[in-house]
Amino acid sequence: MSAVISQRAHWRDYLELTKPKVVALMLITSVVGMCLATPGWVGLDVLVFGNLGIALCAGSAACINHLVDQGIDAKMSRTSGRPVATGKVARVNALSFAAALGVGGTALLLLTINAITAWLTVASLVGYAFVYTLYLKRATPQNIVIGGLAGAAPPLLGWTAVTGSVDPEALLLVLIIFAWTPPHFWALAIHRKDEYAKVDVPMLPVTHGDRFTRLHIALYTIILALITTMPYLIGMSGIIYAVGAAALNIGYLYWAVRLFVSRDPKDPMRSFGYSIWYLFGMFIVLLVDHYLSVLL
Numbered sequence: 001m002s003a004v005i006s007q008r009a010h011w012r013d014y015l016e017l018t019k020p021k022v023v024a025l026m027l028i029t030s031v032v033g034m035c036l037a038t039p040g041w042v043g044l045d046v047l048v049f050g051n052l053g054i055a056l057c058a059g060s061a062a063c064i065n066h067l068v069d070q071g072i073d074a075k076m077s078r079t080s081g082r083p084v085a086t087g088k089v090a091r092v093n094a095l096s097f098a099a100a101l102g103v104g105g106t107a108l109l110l111l112t113i114n115a116i117t118a119w120l121t122v123a124s125l126v127g128y129a130f131v132y133t134l135y136l137k138r139a140t141p142q143n144i145v146i147g148g149l150a151g152a153a154p155p156l157l158g159w160t161a162v163t164g165s166v167d168p169e170a171l172l173l174v175l176i177i178f179a180w181t182p183p184h185f186w187a188l189a190i191h192r193k194d195e196y197a198k199v200d201v202p203m204l205p206v207t208h209g210d211r212f213t214r215l216h217i218a219l220y221t222i223i224l225a226l227i228t229t230m231p232y233l234i235g236m237s238g239i240i241y242a243v244g245a246a247a248l249n250i251g252y253l254y255w256a257v258r259l260f261v262s263r264d265p266k267d268p269m270r271s272f273g274y275s276i277w278y279l280f281g282m283f284i285v286l287l288v289d290h291y292l293s294v295l296l
């Protein structure tokens, strides 16, 4: 009896299906997209309903990822404890949950924000849950490069929630996350290479080896450092951003070089950890610069 009870799904299992920490960082980028879209303050309704709608749709996409990947998740030690992989949350319940989140999020964006934000969010949901998870992930080592576009969308979604239009500054914010995704993910993929090979997922370290992946992490980090200077160069952000971005880039370039020359097996996950702080820091610096530069 106790075994049955311990297997019963808890609300925390449903929360886990939404990949809450990933979605939380996405929401920071969408909030920054909103704030940078206007010289004034963002309306509380846009801030609350816009981010809630984006979060619900992103959570829905993450839940579909758990459903589609049930088989491979169950075979990899990093993911084998996930609620759908273990059977703790039944597939039908996960599917209903994903549908409710997706329909609820889309309706909220349509009713309280605008159509362009709603449809771009749906496109990101479909891009991650279906194009990336169902197809690209299993098809090509460029899976996360192309699929990264869906995860990079939140600052644009935040921007369109405020302006109703797709503008170049918003696309630059997308480009930052797009260029960040390969060094973010490939560091983890180096660490988990054997597991990906075991389940036949063609991640770059599996298909092209460790050295090639480390080189590509370094090249994308250089591209990322160049792209992140653009907000300053085009006058979108000021000196506070320039200094903050430079410091974060020096840190990431250090990790890229270290990863390329070092053989310490702990370094890939250290670099992965830095990637998350890097993106968080970059968007916080964009935000601080946006509000403080009027004072300078």
Ligand code: HEM
Binding pocket: 021, 022, 025, 026, 029, 078, 144, 147, 148, 149, 151, 152, 177, 181, 184, 185, 188, 276, 279
């Ligand atoms: C296609 C694009 C991406 C891929 C393939 C990817 C892959 C991953 C993987 C495999 C993990 C490890 C999860 C785990 O520990 O179980 C992870 C963690 C994480 N990712 Fe990404 N990611 C992508 C895009 C993003 C984006 C766009 C963001 C946010 C803007 C993000 C934020 C995070 C965060 C915060 C974590 C840590 C989660 C935790 O500690 O539980 N990722 N990512």
Ligand SMILES: CC(C)=CCC/C(C)=C/CC/C(C)=C/COP(=O)(O)OP(=O)(O)O
Binding pocket: 019, 022, 023, 026, 054, 057, 058, 059, 061, 062, 065, 069, 079, 121, 122, 124, 125, 128, 133, 137, 150, 151, 153, 154
């Ligand atoms: C609407 C919107 C903004 C949608 C974006 C949704 C979203 C949550 C994207 C997350 C990207 C991510 C964590 C990819 C890893 O998937 P994986 O399957 O390679 O990694 P895993 O093995 O940890 O599941």
